[in-house]
Amino acid sequence: MSKIKKFFARKKEEASAFKLKLTGSTMGEGHKLNAPKQEAPASSKSRKKYEAYVPPKRNELSNEARAAANAALARIDKKNSREFNTSMAAIKAQAKRELEAERRQKEEASAEAKASTTTTSAGDNRNLACEGVFFRCPMISDELLPKQEWKIRIKEFLYQQLETDRGLTGCLIIHNCNPKEKADDCIATLIRYLENLINNPTEEKFCKIRMTNKIFSEKVRYVEGALDVLQAAGFNEVEMDGEPYLIWTRERTEQDLDLPTLVDALKNSEIIPLELDRNIKVLLPSQARRVALPDDFYRMTPAEIKKEQQLRTEAMEKSQMLMTKAMREREEQRNLRMYRYALVRVKFPNGLFIQGTFNVYEKISDVVEFVQSCLADETLLFTLIAANEGRFGEEDMEKTLFDCKLIPNSLMLFSADEVSKPVEADLNYLKEELLMLVQDM
Numbered sequence: 155m156s157k158i159k160k161f162f163a164r165k166k167e168e169a170s171a172f173k174l175k176l177t178g179s180t181m182g183e184g185h186k187l188n189a190p191k192q193e194a195p196a197s198s199k200s201r202k203k204y205e206a207y208v209p210p211k212r213n214e215l216s217n218e219a220r221a222a223a224n225a226a227l228a229r230i231d232k233k234n235s236r237e238f239n240t241s242m243a244a245i246k247a248q249a250k251r252e253l254e255a256e257r258r259q260k261e262e263a264s265a266e267a268k269a270s271t272t273t274t275s276a277g278d279n280r281n282l283a284c285e286g287v288f289f290r291c292p293m294i295s296d297e298l299l300p301k302q303e304w305k306i307r308i309k310e311f312l313y314q315q316l317e318t319d320r321g322l323t324g325c326l327i328i329h330n331c332n333p334k335e336k337a338d339d340c341i342a343t344l345i346r347y348l349e350n351l352i353n354n355p356t357e358e359k360f361c362k363i364r365m366t367n368k369i370f371s372e373k374v375r376y377v378e379g380a381l382d383v384l385q386a387a388g389f390n391e392v393e394m395d396g397e398p399y400l401i402w403t404r405e406r407t408e409q410d411l412d413l414p415t416l417v418d419a420l421k422n423s424e425i426i427p428l429e430l431d432r433n434i435k436v437l438l439p440s441q442a443r444r445v446a447l448p449d450d451f452y453r454m455t456p457a458e459i460k461k462e463q464q465l466r467t468e469a470m471e472k473s474q475m476l477m478t479k480a481m482r483e484r485e486e487q488r489n490l491r492m493y494r495y496a497l498v499r500v501k502f503p504n505g506l507f508i509q510g511t512f513n514v515y516e517k518i519s520d521v522v523e524f525v526q527s528c529l530a531d532e533t534l535l536f537t538l539i540a541a542n543e544g545r546f547g548e549e550d551m552e553k554t555l556f557d558c559k560l561i562p563n564s565l566m567l568f569s570a571d572e573v574s575k576p577v578e579a580d581l582n583y584l585k586e587e588l589l590m591l592v593q594d595m
Contacts, residue, residue, distance in 0.1 A: 158322045161293060161326070250505060252505065256439045283444045283509070284433055284448065287301070287433075287494075291428050293427075301428065301450075312326055312331070313327070321411045322411075324379040325383060326423050327379030328341060328377060343370075344420055345421065348413050352413050362401050363384075386416065387416055388405070388407035390403070432511055433511045434509070434588065434591065437506070438592065439505055441507075447497060451493055451497070452494065453491065495514060496512050496555045496562055497510075498564055499564070500568050501568060503569075503581070503583075504579055505579075506583075508525070514561050515556055518546055518553050522538065528584055530582065539569060541565065542559060
């Protein structure tokens with residue numbers, strides 16, 4: 155089965171599972187509106203265990219890379235445990251030294267933190283907190299690419315599939331290669347054409363489409379993928395009385411495809427999903443001072459942001475009025491909406507940081523799962539603490555980063571629930587492979 159057919163088969167299974175869930179017996183008991191509320195059972199002190207984040211499969215190593223890896227493993231085997239522990243101790247010692255320096259430079263760190271909402275020039279990448287926002291597309295490959303590059307890759311991939319699955323692929327091309335409004339109008343028009351044929355297959359007026367027709371010209375003819383769908387449905391372009399027409403015959407319908415299936419594909423096709431990569435980094439305290447974000451984190455371009463801020467400043471100066479609490483809250487909400495993604499850093503008691511990229515509408519529970527997946531002991535009970543929100547509890551897990559105003563970047567403190575204060579600064583909390591990601595200064 156081709157990737158395109160697998161995509162639609164999966165969509166059909168998801169729709170069936172959702173329908174079964176709605177009609178099944180898993181909806182729970184009903185509750186009368188005027189019935190007294192039942193008290194919730196007392197909550198247990200034990201923390202809910204979240205499923206650990208599963209890293210994606212990587213591409214197969216080349217022969218040269220495999221040989222280099224084997225050589226590196228051989229060198230590691232020759233070392234004794236004392237040498238390895240010394241390297242871990244060196245990381246801890248470096249973190250402690252930098253923590254001391256950080257305390258002496260609080261004023262400088264505070265000044266740099268104020269620059270977190272400003273963008274940097276493209277040539278000054280060394281001051282950015284991360285290189286950008288990256289995604290993977292499971293339907294195509296496990297490569298990590300920016301969203302714009304994936305749009306190009308997805309378009310290339312879909313056009314390559316036209317020869318084998320023209321109808322189903324055409325439906326996906328309409329969604330993925332055109333603006334949303336244009337795609338929605340086109341799909342609605344195509345569904346009307348095909349349903350007329352299904353209900354009236356012998357009526358001549360439904361078996362032909364004049365290509366100079368205003369509706370067809372505006373909503374179908376120049377939309378990528380639309381003519382491919384009609385061709386798969388059995389339409390063929392001919393000239394009649396000096397005008398181009400599309401004429402339908404059942405014999406020209408694509409093999410193993412019927413009109414109801416094509417209508418269903420038009421209704422259920424969607425943009426091929428991308429998965430946001432966390433872009434995990436492990437940082438020393440001095441590196442954690444870099445808080446400037448790349449342009450990918452913003453909904454608007456840097457020039458648009460600067461212009462909007464200037465207009466707001468001028469409007470405030472002209473009005474010469476005090477802002478009420480409601481006005482300040484609205485202004486704050488407008489500022490928060492400038493961002494698509496958030497950079498979350500978690501500081502451990504030993505001075506190391508982990509950093510990950512999140513969508514602004516992801517939940518606190520997603521951050522907890524991310525942190526848990528990085529721990530050497532994933533069963534360790536812990537709590538995250540944010541400066542403006544305090545300690546996160548079970549009741550906060552469904553809140554989004556946007557709700558908690560933890561954007562565009564935020565710092566959370568890691569607190570192990572069962573580790574005593576005197577020893578928590580000397581423990582290694584992260585997996586060994588993540589400790590190897592500590593960046594060189």
